Amino acid sequence: MGSRADFHTHSTFSDGVLTPTELIELAYRRGVRVMALTDHDTTDGLPEAFAAAARHPDFTLIPGIEMSTDVPGSEVHILGHFIDWHEEGFQRRLVHLRDSRLGRARKMVEKLAALGKPVAWERVESFSGEGAIGRPHIARALVEAGHVATVNEAFDLYLSRNGPAYVERERLTPVEVVEMLTAVGGLPTLAHPRELNDLKNLLAQMKAAGMVGMEVYYQDYLPDQVEHLRALAERFGLIPMGGSDYHGLGGPQQREPGDIPLPDEPVERLLALARERGALQGV
Numbered sequence: 001m002g003s004r005a006d007f008h009t010h011s012t013f014s015d016g017v018l019t020p021t022e023l024i025e026l027a028y029r030r031g032v033r034v035m036a037l038t039d040h041d042t043t044d045g046l047p048e049a050f051a052a053a054a055r056h057p058d059f060t061l062i063p064g065i066e067m068s069t070d071v072p073g074s075e076v077h078i079l080g081h082f083i084d085w086h087e088e089g090f091q092r093r094l095v096h097l098r099d100s101r102l103g104r105a106r107k108m109v110e111k112l113a114a115l116g117k118p119v120a121w122e123r124v125e126s127f128s129g130e131g132a133i134g135r136p137h138i139a140r141a142l143v144e145a146g147h148v149a150t151v152n153e154a155f156d157l158y159l160s161r162n163g164p165a166y167v168e169r170e171r172l173t174p175v176e177v178v179e180m181l182t183a184v185g186g187l188p189t190l191a192h193p194r195e196l197n198d199l200k201n202l203l204a205q206m207k208a209a210g211m212v213g214m215e216v217y218y219q220d221y222l223p224d225q226v227e228h229l230r231a232l233a234e235r236f237g238l239i240p241m242g243g244s245d246y247h248g249l250g251g252p253q254q255r256e257p258g259d260i261p262l263p264d265e266p267v268e269r270l271l272a273l274a275r276e277r278g279a280l281q282g283v
Helices: 020-029 046-053 088-114 121-128 135-144 151-159 174-183 199-209 223-235 264-276
Strands: 034-037 060-071 074-081 187-190 213-218 239-243
Touching: 020 034, 020 046, 034 046, 046 060, 060 174, 074 174, 088 121, 088 135, 088 174, 121 135, 135 151, 174 187, 174 199, 187 199, 187 264, 199 223, 213 223, 223 239, 239 264
Parallel strands: 034 060, 187 213, 213 239
Antiparallel strands: 060 074, 074 187
16 A cells, blocks of 8 residues: 655665656656655755656655664664755754765775775765765665675675674764754654664653654554554654655665555644644645
């Protein structure tokens, strides 16, 4: 069952394969009518995305972002929806974080060479296009070089948090990112929480900081996992959100825009909250 909304997508301005225009056209063809563009640490794709969305009067584009944070032994990704992406201080912080990504990517390429799995930095750059360089671009270079068969294999063998080519980069804590997003009018949501340790304690901290939602309907989550997360969201007073996390990279976990069983009720709850806070006028 598909959804008319998708709150988690990526374009070529971070690590997706489609331009914002191509992404919106694909989502629209698939029946999506409410979509957030949530590129990693950047909002640079939003001007093009809003221009594309304007071609469809019945399509609502939500300005968003995905940010990475650190907790002991794990990463926590947080989505921000309805952010005031023009705010200058916010943009300066994003530039700093993207610079950190670039330095980290170079070190990962150096580690791969030392492991006997060299990839050309120029190819990594070419895969990133106009966007910030991230691990998926290195993974695609590994596939092209014949070191692995798939992007998922690149992560499993080399690029995951515990992989031999992994390099840390500057991160904020989950609470710091929630506070940063709320400061620019954003409605923060915890992304893909299934693998996180000590989830209940994390939810309590982030809820207190201003988080409003948690991804419950996501990619390959099974019905019993969805129900468990939905119950947790209800317990903590969070909107049970949903997103395909569309990148266009292929693989068994990947989903097309809207290919999630997200019901209409939480979609309407988020839109109502956005209206209440003045972030969504006329919808």
